[in-house]
Amino acid sequence: MTTPNQDCQYHALIALLGELPAQPIATHNPLALLRPLFDGSMTIEVALSPAIQEAIAACEQLAYQRDGKGRSLCERLNDLPAIPAIHAIDGW
Amino acid sequence: MIRRSRDEQTRAAVRSEQWEATMIGLRAADILRQRFADFYAAHVAGLKSHPSHFVGIIQALFSLVEACGVELPDFLDIRTEPHNPAAALLALPAHLTRDEDALAALDECRWTLEAFHPIVYGLTHEIEPLFDGGRQNLLLLLLWALADQTTWSPGAADIQDVIDYALSELSAERQAFAERIVRLRDQRWPGDLPMDELARQLDQVIYRELNLGKAVRYAFAATGLHFADLSLEELDEMGWTGMDWYSVDFATIAAEQAEARDFLQHYYDLDNLVSAQPEVFDEVVALLTEAVARLETSPPTSA
Numbered sequence: 001m002t003t004p005n006q007d008c009q010y011h012a013l014i015a016l017l018g019e020l021p022a023q024p025i026a027t028h029n030p031l032a033l034l035r036p037l038f039d040g041s042m043t044i045e046v047a048l049s050p051a052i053q054e055a056i057a058a059c060e061q062l063a064y065q066r067d068g069k070g071r072s073l074c075e076r077l078n079d080l081p082a083i084p085a086i087h088a089i090d091g092w
Numbered sequence: 093m094i095r096r097s098r099d100e101q102t103r104a105a106v107r108s109e110q111w112e113a114t115m116i117g118l119r120a121a122d123i124l125r126q127r128f129a130d131f132y133a134a135h136v137a138g139l140k141s142h143p144s145h146f147v148g149i150i151q152a153l154f155s156l157v158e159a160c161g162v163e164l165p166d167f168l169d170i171r172t173e174p175h176n177p178a179a180a181l182l183a184l185p186a187h188l189t190r191d192e193d194a195l196a197a198l199d200e201c202r203w204t205l206e207a208f209h210p211i212v213y214g215l216t217h218e219i220e221p222l223f224d225g226g227r228q229n230l231l232l233l234l235l236w237a238l239a240d241q242t243t244w245s246p247g248a249a250d251i252q253d254v255i256d257y258a259l260s261e262l263s264a265e266r267q268a269f270a271e272r273i274v275r276l277r278d279q280r281w282p283g284d285l286p287m288d289e290l291a292r293q294l295d296q297v298i299y300r301e302l303n304l305g306k307a308v309r310y311a312f313a314a315t316g317l318h319f320a321d322l323s324l325e326e327l328d329e330m331g332w333t334g335m336d337w338y339s340v341d342f343a344t345i346a347a348e349q350a351e352a353r354d355f356l357q358h359y360y361d362l363d364n365l366v367s368a369q370p371e372v373f374d375e376v377v378a379l380l381t382e383a384v385a386r387l388e389t390s391p392p393t394s395a
Contacts, residue, residue: 031102045137063106
């Protein structure tokens with residue numbers, strides 16, 4: 001037997017829980033989300049989608065404890081001085 | 093039974109060959125999406141994430157770049173089909189059809205994708221490859237010797253050492269060149285010779301349908317075009333600065349490469365004549381000497 005005051009508290013708690021946004025399991029385990037990518041069943045379009053790219057970034061962050069700098073060889077190379085151009089060539 | 097923690101599983105996955113290879117393939121796919129959106133939508137977006145498909149995607153990417161007119165070096169096992177880039181998606185070399193072989197090939201493509209350069213056509217300044225066997229680049233030797241004291245001197249080595257090396261490589265039947273090469277030591281141009289002005293004068297000199305100005309500019313890496321002035325060795329020394337595949341203008345690169353090849357052709361054809369016929373060697377020296385004399389007796393013209 002609950003008191004009216006207790007009932008009120010339960011309802012408030014249930015209402016509060018209902019307000020919490022649903023979280024997919026993969027948020028905690030991004031590797032699970034990537035399984036189809038590595039078993040060859042994911043399309044390229046899906047693989048390049050933001051959700052998959054975020055999962056990839058989360059896994060790499062965990063593996064390498066990256067600080068955002070020097071994330072890949074390509075990005076490090078981008079910081080090197082470009083070949084001096086006499087004629088402007090985008091990207092050099 | 094030892095159970096790996098979820099984090100350990102993730103670390104192991106990220107450091108696996110399959111992960112690395114897949115990321116390389118996805119990078120190529122992303123470049124296709126950014127740079128060749130129509131092709132991507134029609135042929136790539138719906139492909140499944142098999143390793144062999146990723147190899148095909150890289151082949152298609154380089155096929156499309158070549159279709160823009162860009163000349164690429166031959167690399168690894170990649171096959172390009174510039175006349176039919178869609179076919180390149182399927183044109184896998186026979187030995188790459190197994191997943192593990194495709195993964196290994198993708199790993200080798202990493203550098204190709206991340207620090208990539210179209211072909212550059214500049215001459216190396218390494219002495220031995222230039223004059224090895226004494227059959228080639230006598231035009232270059234001639235020009236380096238004459239311009240040794242000018243601002244265009246490459247300074248890669250003491251010109252006397254270069255001459256000595258070239259002489260040592262000449263075979264007995266080519267000794268007609270030897271005395272000519274030795275004589276160059278006494279014909280050197282003055283150090284204050286305005287080389288840009290000389291090149292402009294030589295642009296007007298056509299010898300056997302070849303433009304002396306273009307040949308001279310190419311020999312001294314003074315064409316103003318990266319693709320004609322840089323050699324692979326120099327690019328290497330510069331650290332292989334990567335090309336930005338997302339924003340690079342392939343049409344501009346193709347045009348500059350074509351222009352550079354034109355400089356190369358004038359040099360190459362003239363060098364073949366100079367290096368084969370002593371009388372041509374003499375005639376070219378005479379034409380250069382005349383141009384220098386004209387320069388010394390007339391006021392400089394504006395650019």
